Structure formats: C-alpha cells, structure tokens
Amino acid sequence: MSKVLAKAREAREASLKLANVPEKTRNSALAQVAISIVKNKGKILEANAKDVQAAELLHKQKKISWSFLQRLKLNEDKVGNISRMVGSVAKMEDSIGKTVYALQMNDGLELYKVTCPIGVIGSVFEARPDVLPQVSSLCLKSANAIILKGGSEAKNTNRAFYGLIRRETENAGIPNGWIQMIEGREEVKELLKLSDKIDLLLPRGSKEFITYIQENTRIPVLGHAEGICHVYVDAHADLKQAIDVSYDAKVQYPAVCNAAETLLVHSNIAAEFLPKIAEMYRKAGVEMRGDEKTMKILPWIKRATEADWKTEYLDLIISIKIVGSVDEAVDHVNKYGSKHTDSIITNDRKTAMRFLTGVDSSSVMLNASTRFSDGYRYGLGAEVGISTGKIHARGPVGLEGLTTTKYYVIGKGHKVADYIGPKAKMFTHKPLHKKWSEK
C-alpha cells in the first residue's frame, strides 16, 4: 500500500470516530493547541527561519517575489495571532448536531435531519504558514478528518505546526490519525485519485493549479480558480460613490481575488466620470486599458484587447469599457466574469434590480466595493474559501461548508407495506418541535 493511501485510510477510519467526539473534547483540544503554539513559539520560529533562509536565496535568484517572502516570514507577533485564531475557533458555535428538519411521519415514526461532518477533507494550499493551523482548526471544530499538503517553501514551518497539532489533539482525546500531512507533487497526484477516501477538496493557489486539480480528480472541489470582478458605473450613479468604489475595488489591495479587474461605464456618465477616476488611478500607478469609446475620452491610455476582458490581473491594471445600458453591462459580466463578485453603482432602483438579479455571480453588490466579499466581513467568523461553483456552497464559505446532513428515522417496527394498497395508512407529515439532541 502506498504511503498516501495508508494515510488516507487512517484519516477515513479516524473520521468515523471523530464524528462522535463531543463538542467539549474538540474545543478543549483546540484550546490546548492554542496554548502549545505560544509555548513552542521558539521551535516554530526556528523551523520558519530555515524556510525563510532558503526562500531568501530563491528571492535573490528572482524565483520568488518580495511579497511572497514577506508572507512566508513569521515573527513572535504573527505566532501570537495564529494562537489567538485557533483559540477563537474553539469559541465558535458548533456547526454539527443541529436539527434542521424534524417531522412526524406517522404515529411513533419520526424523522430528523441533523447536521454532521462531511468526513475527510483534502486541503492543498500555498506557502503561507498561517493556513495549516487555520484549516486544521476549522476541520477539527467541525469534526472532520484532514489531509494537508502545503507549499514546499514552507515545509519546515508546516512540519512544526503539523507535529504540534497532531500531538496535542491526540493527547486531548481526538482519534489517532485524524490529521495527516503529505508532501511533494507525486503525493498530490495520488491523493486526487482517492475519491472513495476523500470527500471534499479545498485547494488554494493559482488559477492554473486549481484548474489542474479540477480536471484531474473525481473528488468534489470547493473554491475558485479566479476572480474577474466588475464595477459597473450606471448613468444614475452618485459620482462620489462611483469614484470611491471604483478606486477602492482596484487600488485598496489589487493582488486578491475580490479586487476589480474591469470597469464598465454607462455612456451618459462616461465623459464626466472617466477623467476624474482616471486621474486618481494615474496617481496610484494604475495602468488603464480602454475600449475604443473609452479612448475617445482618455486618448492617452492603452487600448484594451479581447484578452483583457478575460484577464485577472491581480495587479494595478484595469480594463475599461463604455456600455449603452445596464443590460449590456449584465451581458458583459455574465460572458467574461468568473461568477465571483460584481458591483453596480446607481441610485435608480429598477436599474439596480436588473443588475443584481441578472448577474449570475456568487456575490452581487449595489454601491459597495467588491472587496467586501469575504467570510469575515460577511460575519461567517472564519472562511473556508470562496466558492464560484453553485453546488454545496457559493460565495464566501464558513464552517457550514465543512458540514453535511444525515437523516435519522425512529420507528417502532414500522413497515412500508402498511402504507401501500387499499387499506394504506396515511402519512401525517406534521412538523415535530423536538431536536435530535433532546432524544
């Protein structure tokens, strides 16, 4: 048996036990991890220093960027934050064991639909040292087993966190083997084949990486490959709001999935609005690429090509297009967007509703920056990911994305034969005002 298969089997077996570990045990294990992270910060920083040293060499060779290096680097403060994050997951409301539907099917025959963990989660992520403790905590909180694969540049840091979390949680009564780690591309390839052992994949990384995973596995994948987000400035926009949102959505943090990549502007407001936002973009170092009509107003910018409408720049670049109506804007978003987050700026209610209901994206906004699309800002506590798919979960996903349901039927020897034929008993189908946990 391969190492990966052995680990997946161990995780699968642990997951069946973990599903029945009480909330109290899961929470105290998380609290123990939080304490232990602070206690062992010396060892964690030591491991991280090795990763940083190797990464600095790669940076000198121009193989990784400065910001990549900064994200990799831990310090005492960051370790403290990670410990607090784990502690806060322990305090979140339990997402499992909730009765979502209870029905009296007939006298003495009761139905309960109850939330429960999914089973085994596969998490493949980039080289950021905070991801492993975060996703492990969320999985333990929701009683799921997890198989981790982190970016190789954070190898030593990941090993330190993994070792600590596994030791502390297993000592605290969490089933042995609930958390597993694999390394290397070959092991990921193997993992993708284990559709009978792994229930859900949560990949993070580049568009190419997510697409590779989606195309090479039968395991359901939750997440997004890219965020091509739009801001549409309507003819009836408040000019100040239009400028505030268009600027924020592009400039505030351009390297993230919910930053805007394309600005759509109604022709009636373009001559007034575009020179103002262009001046602000210019000062912020934003490169603008416009369609033919835009270039009549801003003749000094670059010409946008068809490829621009389909590109997630993740950088200080924006494409600009003038449209004749909200319908043209909606069509453009549905054709070129990535179903992530799009915003309209308007004071006209009817136009707003056309855009909000017409755009087929996970988040659609009115007079607000696309940058608000985020699990923490949406009040979900912690974010498992942002889904641009429509199955299971859509948009920013909290703990409920790690949760499924199970039906319990409680009878007294009930048989279906009694509900068939000329003397058939009738189902009562009355709502039951009882919780499964009260049984």
Added chain:
Amino acid sequence: MSKVLAKAREAREASLKLANVPEKTRNSALAQVAISIVKNKGKILEANAKDVQAAELLHKQKKISWSFLQRLKLNEDKVGNISRMVGSVAKMEDSIGKTVYALQMNDGLELYKVTCPIGVIGSVFEARPDVLPQVSSLCLKSANAIILKGGSEAKNTNRAFYGLIRRETENAGIPNGWIQMIEGREEVKELLKLSDKIDLLLPRGSKEFITYIQENTRIPVLGHAEGICHVYVDAHADLKQAIDVSYDAKVQYPAVCNAAETLLVHSNIAAEFLPKIAEMYRKAGVEMRGDEKTMKILPWIKRATEADWKTEYLDLIISIKIVGSVDEAVDHVNKYGSKHTDSIITNDRKTAMRFLTGVDSSSVMLNASTRFSDGYRYGLGAEVGISTGKIHARGPVGLEGLTTTKYYVIGKGHKVADYIGPKAKMFTHKPLHKKWSEK
C-alpha cells in the same frame, strides 16, 4: 457548432432569464401543462403505443423484462396521474427567493443571502414515461433550465411530452429554449463535456451507467450508483419488530434502491430469530445466502461469499451474517454498504445510538424499514433523487437540491479602505430582521 452545444447554449441563455421569472408565471405555466396533458392524452397514448409495440418485440426476444415493459406502458389513468403530479408541483411552496441570512455589516451596509436557481440541469434517465414530466416540472418550479435525455425505448412518449411541455410553457411566458432534449449515446458523451454550460447532472439508471457518468464528467453529479442497505437485528431487538422490518425491507418491493440486501444478526438472538424470518422468506421465495455461523442455524441455505456483501441484488435474494456486537455490525455496514440507508432493530438506547451515529450513511433508522427512505415519505413533496454523496445534498432530495444561494450586498458607496488600518471602522455584524423580497 454541434447540435448539443447549441442546445446547451440556448438553455444557458434561457436560464439567466428564467431566474427572474416570477413565481406566478412559473406556476401558471405548470398549471397550463397539467391541463394540456389531459387534453392531449390521445396523442400521448398514441406515441406511447408505438414505444410499447417496439418494446413488446424486444420482450419476445428476451432483451427486456416483463416489468420493464409494464413500466413503459401508459394508460388513461396513468396520464391522469401525471397531469395531477404536474398540477401539484405548481402548488408547492416556492424554493427560490428565500432570505436565509441577513446581516447589517455596518451603517447602511447590508448583506442578504438569498436562495436562487442553480442554472442548467442535465437529466439523464431510464425509459419511464413519467420521469420527463416530473423532472421538467420540478426544474421549472425552481426556475432552472433543463436538458433532457431519456431512455431510447420511451423515445416517442418522451418526444410527445417534451413537445407539449415546451410549447405550453413558452406560450405561458417562460423564456424560449429553457427546456431541451437530446437523444442517443453520442449526444450524452458530448453533454458530459460541457462543464461550463451545465451546472448539475441528475442521472438515473443502473450502477454501471451512473459510474460511467461519474467517471466521465467534471460536472457535479447528484444521485446514487447503488443501494446496498442493511438491517441489523440486535440482541435487544423486539422479535416481532425484527421480523416485520426484515421482511418488509426485503420483500415489499425488492427491485428498488432502498430495499435491504444484507441482514446482520446478533449472535445472542440468531438461534431464536433466524428460523422464524427464514420460514417467512422461504414462503415469499427469497433466496438466502448465509455466512458460516448462519449456516449452522439454517443448514439448508446457500453459502455467502465475499462478493455477496458487496452486491445489490435488486431481487428476492438476501445475504445473512451473524455478528458479535453492534460495533461489528457498524464496521460491516461502513465497509460494504453504499452509504444509502441502514436500520437497526433494538430496544436498547445505548446500542441504538452507537449504530445511528456510527453508520456513515445518508439515512440511518431505528426500528423502521429501510423502504421508508424516500422523498415523498420524508415530507419533501417531490423527489429529485436520493444522494449518497455528502456534498450539496444527502439522502432523499427535494426542490432544495435544485437550489443554491446568492449574496447581495447593498451599500451607499462603502469602501473597504475605511475598515483597514489604525482608524478602521468596525463591522457591527448585527442580524437584520428584513427579507430580501421586502427590499
């Protein structure tokens, strides 16, 4: 462009419009279909007669079974039932436009999570003439576009229903092209590749067919490949309940996915229970296949092999195994079952809970027949399918399986920059007691 791609594009375009068709229009279109089915019953029966004629020939050549032929055959009564079924879908509660979460993020910044259709559903199903009107009605009710592919033996019946439904709904104001039909295996192959046009597949059919689909598409698949359901008779079982449920689960309708295939019996009750149920099974013509221990009690039955524990008979055959504990029963179910439906018969509360929480199946039952696992019996109104997967929907799935959610964010020019840095505004994250539909 291929015909299938053209149809999928048309469906995708229609789905964007259909998402905003009011409930009233969708319901009156469904009511119109129900009326028209009765009006056109002559034409429908004529088309069906052609299918039946061809099928009778196949039956004589022993290529299809008698029960297959019976299921294919329509009559006036059955057409009336189909019409009533469509009418009842019109009267179901709307599953879309519901506010599931509303939050004040900050002054003037509001978040709504609202249920909405998934988009385009692909439905591939066996030769039963009632499936096409049923699945089309459920899709229209939930504002989804649909691409249909039915069993070729019902070709003429399917064409008659498809033509009628398309004509009546488009006349009633449903967007042109919302319903599409394809025929032939080559077209299915093409359909499976259109992961950017189709959001969800609902396949029905044999285990081989479902597995083929799961292995050959990136589109999410909802359903089940097989139902290997267990009844476990515990040492503390009520003998009458054990007999009633074991008999019902196997005999009442053996050809369906929620019928039992394996009987697990605790060793303490086996000598008393097995001869009684065996006598009843014998009279009903059930072939029994036992493990070594079972054959000591029932020496006249067949010996079960390893393959029996993994087999969905869909017939009057049952495998029987004696176990030493509830834990052994749970392990057997989790190892050999198909995560569909399993039942324990016991009066011991602690043992019951071990089984209910330990078995990793979509429905787990206490003292009730596995045959109850069904959307109608669970009070879901209509059933889209039964899912043995854990993602999106699990167990019998009603209209909510055709529904996803969308986030709406309503601001007044809010920008994220105000919530960052030393002077950051704080999110209020107060529950909003408002519905999206009241906006």
